Amino acid sequence: MPADLDNSSTASGEVSGSSSGGNNPSQPLQSTAATPKKKRNLPGMPDPAAEVIALSPKTLMATNRFVCEICNKGFQRDQNLQLHRRGHNLPWKLRQRSGKDVKKRVYVCPEVSCVHHDPSRALGDLTGIKKHFCRKHGEKKWKCDKCSKKYAVQSDWKAHSKICGTREYKCDCGTLFSRRDSFITHRAFCDALAEESGRAHPRHPTPPPPSNRSTGPDPTAIVDSAPPPAPPAPPPSQSSAPSPSVSPIHSPELIETQDPAPIMEEPLAPAATVNASCSSSSTISSSNGSTTSTVFASLFASSTTASETTPPPQPQQETHSFTDLIRAMASHPDHTHTTVELAPPPTEPISLCLSTSHGSSIFGQERHYAPQPPSMSATALLQKAAQMGSSATNASLLRGLGIVSSASSQLDIWGQRHMEADNSSVHHHHQHPVLGLGLLPCDGGSGLKELMMGSTSSSVFGPKHATLDFLGLGMAAVGAGPSSSGLSALITSIGGGLDVAASFGAGEFSGKDIGSSS
């Protein structure tokens, strides 16, 4: 008879076999609701002969688990229960506990989807399983007073409150650490923003990027993990052509270059998918030999210095440098000089190159939905637009009005002409005479108030001019300079009804009804 239960697995077969004979499945731990299931042990466990106990959540959380059979009084500890039972004057036989009470017990988590629900992953300690259940599947009832962290287990909460506020280390991405080792580890792999961008998109069963990193065997995933500080701003992955196979090779280089710039993370969360950043980083690395590469390096350096001087990440600034990179990537080599100069100033007007000529877009690779052709989710697009918008607060007039005015062939011509005049008009108003200078009668939101920036320059043109301006009708150019006088004439001739005065007139009856709400 195996008196001692060896923890080694060699004797597991015999041990479990013989102990099964002697085991009588009673229910000593039954206190309230459900019946704890007794299962046969699976081989391979640390303690194969241990008794597996599965308790219901109610039982698990019950404070008085030990119940006296005689009077149903509950106790927190077994010893207390024994003491109590002595008082019942039981006959000798009953007073004894049913034999081998040194039998080891292991517990499974009642939550079905949990890893510890499987008896082979059972936890050996009752308190342990209680805490695990609370932590993972429980509601967080304890809240730290200093910060907003919530805990399901009281001891966790106490431990945290001791530490809370004593943090000393702060990563550039904003995360705080109280321990030096965890801080260093995190900083080496700081990719918080990259993670969030991965989470932004509703992916089908694919797990979010962090877990991708740990499990992905394909080169894309490898590159994900390799240059975590690397993807500063995904330049146009026009070289989605450079296959991911290129990336792993070059990623080590990138890590080195990126090390001093941990801030340079993807500012545009939705656009910058991790895939995009991979291919973009491969782009950067593959173009190392070309003349533009030095530009990029200097851009990184310049934007690094620019961003380091600023407090922890402001998306606007990073977006600027990001779009600078885009322009650098998308434009021809002869433009690189200008882009280098333009890199630092944050008030640089953003121009998104919606060019398709390069065969790629800054918007990175496309998402994959199971049934549909890959396309970006609307939520992600809105987020991206919001971020682009937030960085474009000081953007000057619409350029490239060729797009906007494509509606009619007449406007085509005008569009081309306007492009020429554009450069001049750009200089005239840096502050965008945004709409709604008091035109939005019911303005309550702060967002709308911000629209009213640039009011000074717009006073020259009048607000309605500004609105028309969006459509690239260039009305704001009126009065801006001699070059645009021809434009206004052209505009009035085109639209017929596009007379500025007419729009004012139209505003009479419609502005009140349309713009206002009851």
Place this chain on the structure above:
Amino acid sequence: MYQDDGSSSATSSPLQFFSMAQLSPNPSNLGSPYPYLRELKSEERGLYLIHLLLTCANHVATGSLESAEVALGQISQLSAPDGDTMQRIAAYFTEALAERIIKAWPGVHRALNATKIKIPSEETMVRSLFYEMFPFLKVAFVVTNQAILEAMEGEKMVHVIDLNASEPSQWIALLQALSGRAEGPPHLRITGIHQQREVLDRMSHKLVEEAERLDIPFQFNPIVVSGGLENLDPEKLRVKTGEALAISSVLQLHPFLASHKNPNSRLLQRQGTLGELGKMDWFLNVLWGLSPKVMVVTEQDSNHNGATLMERLLEALYSYAALFDCLESTVPRSSIERLKVEKMMFGEEIKNIVACEGGERKERHEKLEKWIHRIEMAGFVNLGLSYYGMLQGKGLLESYGCDGYRMKEENGCAVICWQDRPLYSVSSWRCRK
């Protein structure tokens, strides 16, 4: 960033700025802008659509009709109700904006809508499509049932009032849960309210059948109201003494926020003192007067009731983007049902939010905290949803198979989100004595 809850107002302003951002094409493409538009990739097109949409909305808000006209024309070249998500959203939003513009000419508007036939069965069908294709109502039902079950522990006589009885499956589930009660099932009475007699008859049939199968004493009382819940006569509810009352309100409270007092409602005329009370206060008072043991309220959790058009449009853009994304992730683009839900349910809601004002605008969705405040003011106490109820709801969401759906707890209420955008909330209340 988007991870903040309820920070949509913070992000809405940058989104507006987006409409002012430059979108410059590659200079080499200038010669032929129209084919260039065709070549736009889905993402670029999406961003461009957002740009145009916001521009157009700005024009509509400020009354620049011609500019709005141009913008609408441009959007219509890119949008499509059967395209990708952003194209669809743009289509419905521009339709709503156009509707708003037309409303400035009431004669024209009326003429355009003169021959519109409202087929109630179509609306019911769309509603049931919404129930099928999204987990929101199912989760709401599960959580509601659990809250009712817990509140009715030990009760022998239970009366449930369903303010919009359209899905029998909810109550079938409740019947089954009640039959499994330790102390045996109670005597159950369900009062269902709906606009259509046929729906109530069908529900009655199914529920009675199920109750007989489970051997539960059961009674179904149908109440037909036409023209909305505001025409409900509380007397008809016949709440008896001695029975424990549960009220289930699924997306039924927000129309009462329409401020314009409905002169057609006989009840409002009868209750002469209603000069000061809005309809919402009146209705909540009616509910409070019934002394329910538990009242479970499911509502949208979005702020679509802003005072200005732009506020509402921006919020709606985010919310419906999330909803359209749900569909995009779970249903193929060619699905007719998806088109129907998008057009007849969401499209109509968007139209209502964007184009209507005053008493016409029924889709006055508000954030959960506002609802909590409002219901508390009406004399209710937040019961909070139990751990088990939340667990069941979450389990249902997870089993749905699409990992974009999330559920979280806020102030004791359940909030169902898509990604990080809260969409619907469920809260449970009892009367404060």
